[in-house]
Amino acid sequence: MAGHSKWANIQHRKGRQDEKRGKVWTRVIREIIVAARLGGGDLDVNPRLRLAIEKAKAANMPADTIKRNIDKATGNLEGVHYEEVRYEGYGIGGAAIIIDCMTDNRVRTVAEVRHIFSKYGGNLGTEGSVAFQFKHCGQLIFAPGTSEDKVMEVALEAGADDVITHDDGSIEVLTPPLEFEAIKAALTNVGLTPEVAEVTMRAENTVELTGDDAARQQKLLDMLEDLDDAQDVFHNAELN
Template sequence: MSGHSKWKNIMHKKEKSDAQRAKIFTKIGREIAVVVKQGGADPNSNSKLYDLIVKAKANNVPNDNIDRIIKKAAGGQEKDDYEDIVYEGYGPCGVAVVVQTLTDNRNRTAGDLRHYFDKFGGNLGQTGCVGWMFQEKGVIVLEKASVNEDKLMEDCLEAGAVDFNSDEEVFEVFTDPSELPGVRGALSQKGYEFLSAQEERIPANYVRIDGEDDRKKMENLLDALEDDDDVQNVWHNWENDE
């Protein structure tokens, strides 16, 4: 499975400024608060919380911050009620874009997203307009430097993974969404440590952008979406070779 660029985006985020890192902490904290409300504060019985803690640590969120967020949500001190809303649209040159948000004000979020798409040569569409171009999969990411590829592939097949990808910096293990906790648990028992383990949307095909102006607009659109506090994940089918 080639062209999957989600982790590259995460790696780039880690290199950004303190203010942008703080924004990442806020986004992950919001996710943690929601899953604690839904499934409890024990990561051993709440697999989504476990995976978010892994994600938080990979993004250098301090342990004290993670513990504080969990305790606040478990104690009912988190007053905001967030909705999980997915938006779909087109970027320049027909690039398909899917945006997952957690928002306490859907009117504000929809208005902001529409502004970003309009400003950078795209348009926000109706639900379902591009979602059919993506397949939902569980994705487990491991740092390449510390893992033996042949052994990992063998262990992944044994655990029930459906696909495997070797990138420049990481290995990506793909599962059916319902099998993600089981595969992650089996690999964890074998001593593997993860950079990320979560459900993602993988495009069936990719679109190239040849014009420099359109490429810049697409970059600006993705930056605007990623910088919005309500946006948790952005998936797209832009084949960016850079």
């Protein structure tokens, strides 16, 4: 990503997420249910569930709500069956977009995704049409002014894949997905707290959009993120 706007894009994304706190519980509950169904309710052997519970606690979800949804997923309580489904497509200027959904009705969800792409200037693609442009990895991003030497020393010692310093001074640490928790803990234990910490689909290359194109792309992304079934939306557009 072009360094001059890396931090600005991150702050914008965080602002958008803060505006949508009302949907956070719904999304986290779905993630807890699917993680527990796939990997069981034992946190010691289910890293995906550990991450989901961490998100739930960050959103101030009560412990009994967390437990109840784990019980639903593992068969101790009756619950809705959600399945994961990924959609891929193109936005403004050919920007690549991935939408990860959890749904109890695939027909409804794909119709809604297709409608948004069509209405807001994008195109829904086929499976695999853009995913190759992204890397599944852990990502930790530190604010400009953080000690580059300290981040690099601790992260690489803990097993990070790469440490990237951007032109704007922000520092990005990339990790293998399964090592994300351990590397994050190593950094926070020495006082290095990331602004962004997630397992994500990171774009390998970006498409820079400005002016009206950037505004149109943002509108498309906003509408996709507002879908009830959408869990995450990843894209390779850099909006200026």
